[in-house]
Amino acid sequence: MAVNKIPEKKSQRREAARQSLREEILAASRDIITQEGFAALTMRKLAERIGYSPATLYLHFRNRDEIAHAVxxxxxxxxxxxxxxxxxxxxxxxxxxxxxxxxxxxxxxxxxxxxxxxxxxxxxxxxxxxxxxxxxxxxxxxxxxxxxxxxxxxxxxxxxxxxxxxxxxxxxxxxxxxxxxxxxxxxxxxxxxxxxxxxxxxxxxxxxxxxxxxxxxxxxxxxx
Amino acid sequence: MAVNKIPEKKSQRREAARQSLREEILAASRDIITQEGFAALTMRKLAERIGYSPATLYLHFRNRDEIAHAVxxxxxxxxxxxxxxxxxxxxxxxxxxxxxxxxxxxxxxxxxxxxxxxxxxxxxxxxxxxxxxxxxxxxxxxxxxxxxxxxxxxxxxxxxxxxxxxxxxxxxxxxxxxxxxxxxxxxxxxxxxxxxxxxxxxxxxxxxxxxxxxxxxxxxxxxx
DNA sequence: AGTATAAACTGAACACTGTTTAGTGAACAT
DNA sequence: ATGTTCACTAAACAGTGTTCAGTTTATACT
Structure with missing residues (x-):
């Protein structure tokens, strides 16, 4: 069937972007938490800070607790x-x-x-x-x-x-x-x-x- | 002007009812807290348990924190x-x-x-x-x-x-x-x-x- | 008694929260 | 060029605390 003709290069770019956004989310989370505390870390606020919709966060983390876990x-x-x-x-x-x-x-x-x-x-x-x-x-x-x-x-x-x-x-x-x-x-x-x-x-x-x-x-x- | 003709008796009844309801609210709050924790103490749940609307709670307590304070x-x-x-x-x-x-x-x-x-x-x-x-x-x-x-x-x-x-x-x-x-x-x-x-x-x-x-x-x- | 007054109470709304889902658009692989 | 996959979002759902206009009930006075 389909031969995987080294799609790694492109996939790597995608994956790199993914990781980059993930890190951006975590960095913003750390900012909010250290400045205003964990309770102030709302998904909407976090999403707005990184310039994405709240739903996007759930493409990178299962839920808010998983973000807390990573932080x-x-x-x-x-x-x-x-x-x-x-x-x-x-x-x-x-x-x-x-x-x-x-x-x-x-x-x-x-x-x-x-x-x-x-x-x-x-x-x-x-x-x-x-x-x-x-x-x-x-x-x-x-x-x-x-x-x-x-x-x-x-x-x-x-x-x-x-x-x-x-x-x-x-x-x-x-x-x-x-x-x-x-x-x-x-x-x-x-x-x-x-x-x-x-x-x-x-x-x-x-x-x-x-x-x-x-x-x-x-x-x-x-x-x- | 209007003469306050000893309305204390009746006022006392009112006041007693007030206190009674207040105690009922606190008792229900204690129940919920000891059983499910403070986070589970929601105003709606508390109201339902005592058979009143949520708004009534605010006639006896300024807010949820004041209830916590009393408990x-x-x-x-x-x-x-x-x-x-x-x-x-x-x-x-x-x-x-x-x-x-x-x-x-x-x-x-x-x-x-x-x-x-x-x-x-x-x-x-x-x-x-x-x-x-x-x-x-x-x-x-x-x-x-x-x-x-x-x-x-x-x-x-x-x-x-x-x-x-x-x-x-x-x-x-x-x-x-x-x-x-x-x-x-x-x-x-x-x-x-x-x-x-x-x-x-x-x-x-x-x-x-x-x-x-x-x-x-x-x-x-x-x-x- | 009836009536004015004050207190008690509530339905509905507001501004939030975390989370899900259907649907769009762009990037990729072939 | 086409089929597929991935990224993304608008909108909604079910909650939260809290407020307020409006209604009902109980008290007070004539």
């Missing part, structure tokens, strides 16, 4: 960049690295409120998907690995974590990482949804948290 | 009831009381997900209002006082909190309370928005958090 990915990539810039330059003690990481995490949240709100508070499907079937190249998974490595190093440096669970046993690096992460997330998310509530500034709360926990972890070991 | 209040009252049931019966050491409070807080969030999401994640205006001009009888403010008292007792019992801030100084009870609260909130809110992410169960994370922090606070004091 989330770059959000996690941004977070990863922030965190890895810490681990790369900080070659000091594990405790100091964790301190820096915590501060950087919270600062990222406060400096990119709309992005943080999207990836951790409004698009839970992304995180859920990552932990449902872990992908190697996912930026969110990379963030997790990075944090896990930091607490792992801390424990390996001779810390004695408290016991927990039933029956009581030593806390694992995973549990410690997730406790820390959740705590940092609490500081950020609370500040983002209600700037008035934690009356103390976020960076101070972070310091209190990390210092107290570090002391709690090193309590059993000899000082200095 | 939030009872949500905080519920939380307060949970927390104060702890402080009343627990006459043990401050550390144990704080342990119980933390567990109860997290449990409340997980057992009343829609309510928790409403009062801490979807209706920030309420908390903002409380901390803008503190009202004595507000249940949210009472929750705060309760937690503050617990950490205050803990510090008074001889704990030596770590130093923080610039210049470094001893952490205050307020800062410690808010750090703890934010951390617990992080555990709850993360679990609610994404059950998959903190892979460890919430109560275990809570235990890790509270045990580590307690050790961090008592690190400088003699053991036992």
């Amino acid at each position: 989330s990915r770059t959000g996690y990539a941004d977070l990863l960049k922030t965190l890895s810039s810490i681990t790369e330059k900080d070659r000091g003690k594990p405790a100091d690295r964790l301190r820096s990481l915590a501060k950087a995490y919270v600062r990222f949240g406060l400096e990119n409120p709309q992005t943080y709100a999207l990836i951790f508070m409004e698009d839970p499907a992304y995180l859920a998907a990552v932990f449902a079937e872990p992908a190697e190249d996912d930026p969110a998974a990379a963030c997790y690995s990075l944090m896990l490595a930091a607490t792992g190093d801390l424990l390996a440096a001779g810390m004695r974590p408290p016991k927990a669970g039933k029956p009581a046993r030593a806390v694992t690096a995973v549990e410690l990482t997730e406790s820390l992460w959740a705590s940092m997330h609490g500081i950020v998310s609370l500040k983002l949804t209600c700037p008035a509530f934690p009356t103390a500034p976020a960076d101070l709360l972070t310091e209190v948290l990390i210092e107290t926990m570090l002391r709690g972890l090193s309590a059993a070991t000899a000082k200095k | 939030s209040r009872t949500g905080y009252a519920d939380l307060l009831k949970t927390l104060s049931s702890i402080t009343e019966k627990d006459r043990g050491k401050p550390a144990d009381r704080l342990r119980s409070l933390a567990k109860a807080y997290v449990r409340f969030g997980l057992e009343n997900p829609q309510t928790y999401a409403l009062i801490f994640m979807e209706d920030p205006a309420y908390l903002a209002a409380v901390f803008a001009e503190p009202a004595e009888d507000d249940p949210a403010a009472a929750c705060y006082s309760l937690m503050l008292a617990a950490t205050g007792d803990l510090l008074a019992a001889g704990m030596r909190p770590p130093k923080a801030g610039k210049p470094a100084r001893a952490v205050t009870a307020v800062e410690l309370t808010e750090s703890l609260w934010a951390s617990m909130h992080g555990i709850v809110s993360l679990k609610l928005t994404c059950p998959a992410f903190p892979t460890a169960p919430a109560d275990l994370l809570t235990e890790v958090l509270i045990e580590t922090m307690l050790r961090g606070l008592s690190a400088a004091t003699a053991k036992k």
